Amino acid sequence: MKRVYVNEEWCLGCHLCEYNCAFANSGLSDMVLALKGKPIFPRIHIESGDKISYAVSCRHCEDPLCVKSCIAGALSKDCGVIKIDRNKCVGCFTCVLVCPFGALTPSESGIMQKCELCLQNACGEPACVKGCPNRAIVYEERGVAE
Amino acid sequence: MKEYLIIGNGTAACGCIEGIRSVDSSGRITVVSAEEHEVYCRPLISYYLEGKTDLSRMQYRGDDFYEKNNCSVLFGRRAVELLPDKKQIVLDNGDTLPYSELCLATGSSPFVPPFEGLETVEKKFPFMTLDDALSLEQAISKDSRVLIIGAGLIGLKCAEGISERVASVTVCDLADRVLSSILDSECASMMQHHLEKHGISFRLSDSAAKFEKNRAFMKSGAVVEFDVLVLAVGVRANVSLIKEIGGKVNRGVAVDSAMKTSVPHIFAAGDCAEVYDISAGMSRVLAILPNAYIGGYTAGANMAGGKAVFDNAIPMNSIGFYGLHAMTAGSYEGELYEEKTENSIKRLFVKDDLIKGFILIGCDERAGIYTSMIRNKTPVSSVDFEALKKAATTTAFSPDLRRKMFGGVV
Numbered sequence: 001m002k003r004v005y006v007n008e009e010w011c012l013g014c015h016l017c018e019y020n021c022a023f024a025n026s027g028l029s030d031m032v033l034a035l036k037g038k039p040i041f042p043r044i045h046i047e048s049g050d051k052i053s054y055a056v057s058c059r060h061c062e063d064p065l066c067v068k069s070c071i072a073g074a075l076s077k078d079c080g081v082i083k084i085d086r087n088k089c090v091g092c093f094t095c096v097l098v099c100p101f102g103a104l105t106p107s108e109s110g111i112m113q114k115c116e117l118c119l120q121n122a123c124g125e126p127a128c129v130k131g132c133p134n135r136a137i138v139y140e141e142r143g144v145a146e
Numbered sequence: 147m148k149e150y151l152i153i154g155n156g157t158a159a160c161g162c163i164e165g166i167r168s169v170d171s172s173g174r175i176t177v178v179s180a181e182e183h184e185v186y187c188r189p190l191i192s193y194y195l196e197g198k199t200d201l202s203r204m205q206y207r208g209d210d211f212y213e214k215n216n217c218s219v220l221f222g223r224r225a226v227e228l229l230p231d232k233k234q235i236v237l238d239n240g241d242t243l244p245y246s247e248l249c250l251a252t253g254s255s256p257f258v259p260p261f262e263g264l265e266t267v268e269k270k271f272p273f274m275t276l277d278d279a280l281s282l283e284q285a286i287s288k289d290s291r292v293l294i295i296g297a298g299l300i301g302l303k304c305a306e307g308i309s310e311r312v313a314s315v316t317v318c319d320l321a322d323r324v325l326s327s328i329l330d331s332e333c334a335s336m337m338q339h340h341l342e343k344h345g346i347s348f349r350l351s352d353s354a355a356k357f358e359k360n361r362a363f364m365k366s367g368a369v370v371e372f373d374v375l376v377l378a379v380g381v382r383a384n385v386s387l388i389k390e391i392g393g394k395v396n397r398g399v400a401v402d403s404a405m406k407t408s409v410p411h412i413f414a415a416g417d418c419a420e421v422y423d424i425s426a427g428m429s430r431v432l433a434i435l436p437n438a439y440i441g442g443y444t445a446g447a448n449m450a451g452g453k454a455v456f457d458n459a460i461p462m463n464s465i466g467f468y469g470l471h472a473m474t475a476g477s478y479e480g481e482l483y484e485e486k487t488e489n490s491i492k493r494l495f496v497k498d499d500l501i502k503g504f505i506l507i508g509c510d511e512r513a514g515i516y517t518s519m520i521r522n523k524t525p526v527s528s529v530d531f532e533a534l535k536k537a538a539t540t541t542a543f544s545p546d547l548r549r550k551m552f553g554g555v556v
Binding site: 054102 | 436440466512538
């Protein structure tokens with residue numbers, strides 16, 4: 001299955017992926033209207049440490065602990081993609097407690113949100129990948145981990 | 147063709163069904179369900195009363211769940227006896243059902259201590275099932291004074307769920323603090339103050355000695371008047387079926403990492419079973435939803451001839467009240483690392499080069515990174531712990547570990 005991967009040596013830490021993500025999931029067609037002057041709630045986050053930075057979004061785990069732990073039955077796996085039914089989520093944060101990557105975060109309303117690879121929004125392909133100026137974020141097949 | 151039989155119809159049963167179907171698409175599955183409901187999200191009953199969900203959204207799985215998995219469900223039936231020699235069970239209507247593999251997913255029941263005069267209380271409810279919540283909803287009104295016995299997870303979620311719909315909520319507990327099973331004194335005190343700000347009253351280190359209709363005579367000598375009583379003292383694992391045939395039982399049904407009981411062809415999972423808690427190094431009942439699902443799934447896969455193990459169970463809870471979240475995991479032993487602000491507390495416990503447990507209140511960002519270190523037994527010496535204890539971040543991991551985590555499928 002194709003997933004979003006980040007080559008951390010190429011990531012500039014510019015945070016553009018966060019803006020592109022928030023815009024792609026805003027449902028609006030004007031980026032200025034969608035983002036200007038507002039706090040943003042992206043589903044991808046830059047992590048930065050000493051001399052490194054890289055973007056983190058849902059890994060769409062083979063064995064997703066978030067899905068098995070969700071007390072509301074709101075998370076599910078559909079053709080490899082981990083999806084959230086935000087209508088069912090009650091914002092208990094159990095998924096935050098179990099995700100090893102910190103990939104689920106609360107939205108503005110307190111209901112959880114996560115990367116669904118932009119398959120559900122107007123972008124149709126991961127907006128973070130499309131807009132990465134240094135091509136540090138890629139969308140590709142890498143097979144099974146070592 | 148195999149005959150799979152599951153006693154119980156909660157989260158563990160659902161996991162069991164999905165575990166069986168991950169291996170065997172054709173064997174027959176029969177579910178014995180005491181409750182008249184399709185599998186629903188038990189932990190959401192307080193959210194239902196609070197108006198944050200409704201009956202249709204509380205379904206744990208889609209409408210076609212049983213049909214899609216080719217299961218037949220006997221609603222409103224209970225198993226009363228196991229006949230392991232014949233590989234059959236007996237139901238409460240006298241019918242028998244055969245099995246090739248059986249899973250006990252019988253859950254737990256509210257434990258009610260023998261209070262004097264409890265029978266004189268007209269409106270009293272446990273708070274475990276959807277039917278309990280629906281009955282409680284019928285009994286309360288804007289004028290109700292509610293007394294809840296038990297300041298644990300169940301009692302307090304109930305308090306939050308109904309507080310806007312009743313005149314007052316008082317919670318009492320013999321323990322000296324709220325959430326005594328998961329919080330230490332200081333953390334409990336922070337949560338208690340937060341709950342008090344939202345109108346919940348507490349009587350701690352105190353409980354009812356005796357009831358007379360709408361009055362509770364407390365051990366301290368105080369008298370509490372109430373209209374509705376909720377009993378949330380604790381729960382006991384439902385173990386009698388296997389105990390009666392000599393199967394190994396401690397507090398819960400004893401199982402191995404494949405979720406097999408001591409009786410051949412009988413598995414157990416969920417709140418009725420014990421699992422090995424790797425953070426405490428002992429077997430215990432971990433009555434939390436993730437354990438129920440994972441244990442059930444493991445049992446199901448093995449019933450169908452697979453080779454699944456559940457060998458990294460730990461206690462873990464994420465519980466919020468009026469917007470303040472407490473996250474806890476593992477065991478609170480070892481060296482303490484602590485960080486506090488006015489509105490948050492972080493406590494990490496480290497022993498033998500491992501994070502053994504934590505308590506986080508009001509600082510839950512990326513908490514799963516700590517949880518995964520407990521479950522995976524990641525040595526603290528292999529990470530930049532100075533950075534990690536300040537903030538849960540994967541940048542504190544070695545480049546190799548990061549590559550493993552992010553480089554391929556996990």
